[in-house]
Amino acid sequence: MAAKIIDGKRISEKIKAQLRQEIKKLNKKPGLAIIQVGNNPVSEIYVNNKRKACEEVGIFSELHRVPENVSEAQLVNLIQRINSDNKIHGCIVQMPLPNHLDGQKIVDALCPLKDVDGLTTYNQGRLLGGKNTAHIPATPRGVMKLIESTGIKLNGKHAVVLGRSNLVGKPTALLLQQENCTVTVCHSKTRNIPAICRTADILVSAIGRPRFVKANMIKRSAVVIDVGINRIGNKIIGDVDFENVKKVAGWITPVPGGVGPMTVACLLENVVKAAKI
Numbered sequence: 001m002a003a004k005i006i007d008g009k010r011i012s013e014k015i016k017a018q019l020r021q022e023i024k025k026l027n028k029k030p031g032l033a034i035i036q037v038g039n040n041p042v043s044e045i046y047v048n049n050k051r052k053a054c055e056e057v058g059i060f061s062e063l064h065r066v067p068e069n070v071s072e073a074q075l076v077n078l079i080q081r082i083n084s085d086n087k088i089h090g091c092i093v094q095m096p097l098p099n100h101l102d103g104q105k106i107v108d109a110l111c112p113l114k115d116v117d118g119l120t121t122y123n124q125g126r127l128l129g130g131k132n133t134a135h136i137p138a139t140p141r142g143v144m145k146l147i148e149s150t151g152i153k154l155n156g157k158h159a160v161v162l163g164r165s166n167l168v169g170k171p172t173a174l175l176l177q178q179e180n181c182t183v184t185v186c187h188s189k190t191r192n193i194p195a196i197c198r199t200a201d202i203l204v205s206a207i208g209r210p211r212f213v214k215a216n217m218i219k220r221s222a223v224v225i226d227v228g229i230n231r232i233g234n235k236i237i238g239d240v241d242f243e244n245v246k247k248v249a250g251w252i253t254p255v256p257g258g259v260g261p262m263t264v265a266c267l268l269e270n271v272v273k274a275a276k277i
């Protein structure tokens with residue numbers, strides 16, 4: 001039997017509809033500041049999508065475009081002004097940054113309450129300590145909501161996460177562990193990834209390698225969440241060989257239309273949460 005498709009687009013639309021209602025009841029308009037360094041065309045698309053989604057739900061957004069050769073001091077200065085701006089409740093620094101900038105140092109200039117990407121050392125530490133008050137990075141939150149939508153009980157399940165980045169892999173592994181999964185994290189130095197994947201009840205792939213995850217790496221009926229975004233020509237494909245994996249898995253997310261829209265919806269949730277605080 002073919003896997004059930006987890007429709008991230010539909011779930012994200014539901015979240016946005018709820019947020020629209022919540023925002024109407026607030027006595028202020030939530031505000032998001034986005035800092036974009038340089039003119040990376042892919043960042044341009046992501047920033048536009050985020051601003052469009054803000055507008056859809058009633059969040060005010062402002063874009064701070066800064067030139068590629070901006071200094072760390074100038075960026076930190078901009079962030080400090082945003083920190084003290086009362087109409088802004090959340091701020092994100094669009095990644096990737098040019099090589100001369102220390103991304104963590106810049107993000108750490110953000111007040112943790114406004115760090116709606118959950119990337120400051122403070123918020124990462126809160127997540128490590130299992131504190132739910134922190135802003136949790138949007139993509140891992142989206143992944144968890146997609147898994148939750150299947151109705152599958154996570155207690156005691158074996159989850160395998162491919163990728164260990166601070167943005168996706170690590171926080172996803174922590175969230176799965178908080179739900180009592182036994183978690184294995186794989187990375188570029190891991191030996192025999194196919195054998196490890198075959199033991200996964202839940203497999204999350206966030207490595208950025210097109211069609212890396214093959215059907216013979218999947219346990220029958222597993223939940224497969226594909227975070228990867230790989231551009232091949234003008235097509236976007238995931239890390240998972242979708243057409244073949246769906247013949248073995250129990251549940252699977254498509255790319256596009258899976259994790260991507262959930263990331264945006266969960267970012268908006270963090271902005272509204274910040275506005276309420």
Ligand code: NAP
Pocket residue numbers: 139162163164165166167168169186187188189190193206207208209227228229230259260261263
């Ligand atoms: P990243 O920072 O480049 O991290 C990639 C991770 O994958 C690293 O831990 C790396 O291992 C591991 N890796 C790379 N090649 C591997 C291989 N052949 N076998 C096993 N592990 C391998 O990337 P990221 O920011 O986490 O993003 C991962 C993917 O998700 C990208 O395609 C990105 O575009 C996508 N993404 C999607 C969304 C969304 O909303 N859908 C959001 C964020 C990211 P090492 O640590 O050993 O180098």
